Amino acid sequence: MAIKKASFLNLCFAVAAAGVLAYVAGYRPFGLGPDFPNYEFFYDRLGSGSFSDLTSQFRFEPGFLLAAQYAKVILQLDVMGFVAVLMFVSIAIKLYCFSGLKYPLLAFLFYIFAWFPVHENTQIRAAFSISLMFLASLQVFKGRWAYFALLSCGAYFFHASSLIAAVVLLVSYFLSRFGSVFLSMAVVFASAILFYMFVGVFSGHFMALRASYVDAVNAPTIFSGVNILGFLFLVASYLSGSIDTVEKRTYFLMACFSFSLLFGFYNFPVLAHRPRELLLVFMAFIAFDYKLSYRTLAQAVIAVALAGWVFYRGISMGLFSG
Template sequence: MVIRKSDALYAVAILAVSLVFGYIAGFRPFGIGMDFRNYQSFYDMMRPREALDYFRYEPGFVHLASEFKRLFSSDYMYFAAALSTAALAVKFSTLRNLRHPILTSLFYLAVWYPLHENTQVRVAFATSLLFVASQKMFEGRWAWFAGLAVASTLFHLTAAVGAAGLAIAFYLSRFDFKYALGYIVLCGAVLYASFAFVMRYAVQLQPLLLEQGGGSSPPTILSAANVAVLLFLISFILSGSANDLRRRTFFIMTAIGFVLFFVFLPVPVMAQRFRELFFVFMTFIAFDYRIGSRTLLQASLAFILAGWSLYSSISYGLFSD
């Protein structure tokens, strides 16, 4: 096998960038941020050869943390840095063959790294597995897709919804857009109509669904980030960029995220979680087109979304105490 010099250099670049940002996520040079103390407390509570099933986190994350602690006898910062580095390296590798991989990687770092690897490390690793699963799906390797989808749920249960969304988006991408989007809206309307009935019983099983989540204000449809994403999707369609199966799939995946976000607004934690889970796949289409006069608007919107998201993350305290 011959390894091209460009591939080798890109692999080195991926590893270097992943290590730098993995270090930031694990060792917190700019401040502790959010959720870090919760994960650190969980990690410190684990003891060798003790039962792990009483921890509230998913079993894949718990057992991986336990094995890391047993093998290296290190504190949580090392584990967080290693897991974040791995998640980033996997994600950057899946972005390698896009039209503008460097711009796309920078987009991911600005929009999603502060929230995922830097804050919600379980979600970060789960979505990295879903990124790879999506590539296997396009290759028609459905056994791999199913295996990676199951593995992702072992790190965050909502990944099961993301995997189902990928399969649905892939199927709908074969149809005309107006039928695909009409079907999504119709399903959303049915879910919305039955929402009160379903949630009446769901809340009895899990009262935490009524919480706002971390004391933050309830999410709104017309937030700056949501408007930027919506305008991007509209311009993406109008410019003709959704011209292959892959781009249509990720477009539909993002559109499904909008519908789920609207349906679950009465339960802010779920609405925000589904939004984050589905919108992250917009990364694949943020700059996967030739940037020219026809696509200048959508490229500008992607830049605006990246800048606004990074500013919001810093302002919100995701990097500081």
């Protein structure tokens, strides 16, 4: 009886938390933020045309286009209602994915402070796509490859960059199962050299890609607070011995890959920033999934500092204003 009561209370908390955060993401009580006007512009011009009309008029992925059209034409939601519903589902999925961790509430709070400002509150397509990739990662560990493929496809149709997450997830899982952590890390960071060489071979194509993103012409800041704290967290986690399961090693290596891609594509910002943002978020699964002790104190403190720093930077960059 006590277990059922606890489960019910956990469910109530999850629904309430998802509802409050979805309201913030959809109805913008603190301000529109930098990206929301673009979604308003798109939603206002969304009609009841065919699927081919949608894909020819708008640059967004087909899954997002269909969801937006259904919300506007069938459900008759305004853009804020549509975003609120979509982000409620996104947050609820993440809460479910964290529920199996040692400290699910701490993992959820880490995600909210570190990634909610830039994802659910700003990049809503990426936020929903990542939630599906979170689910997909759980299917990998259970050997449910058909579900993994289905969820990965769903994520791709909401944000194309999720393809990177799917590939890195599989590679990290393979390395986690068949190699030591040290050997796996060596493979991951050696890949930075391969990425750099790859860019050199296809530099003409990537220069054209860079030119198409006029808002991302500056090289990434290697020694930013996020990068420094994220790297220190990985080091502390490795030294503490808390990366002791296939699941943890997989997420650990995905975070390592985020830095590998950052270094490898340093001269091509759009290819450096996006994968780092996409992959580093999987750190939420290992931020607090260990027994809190003197041995793991350093990584816990660094995780709190990372979440606090990213949240502060989100506010100072105007992600909750405008």
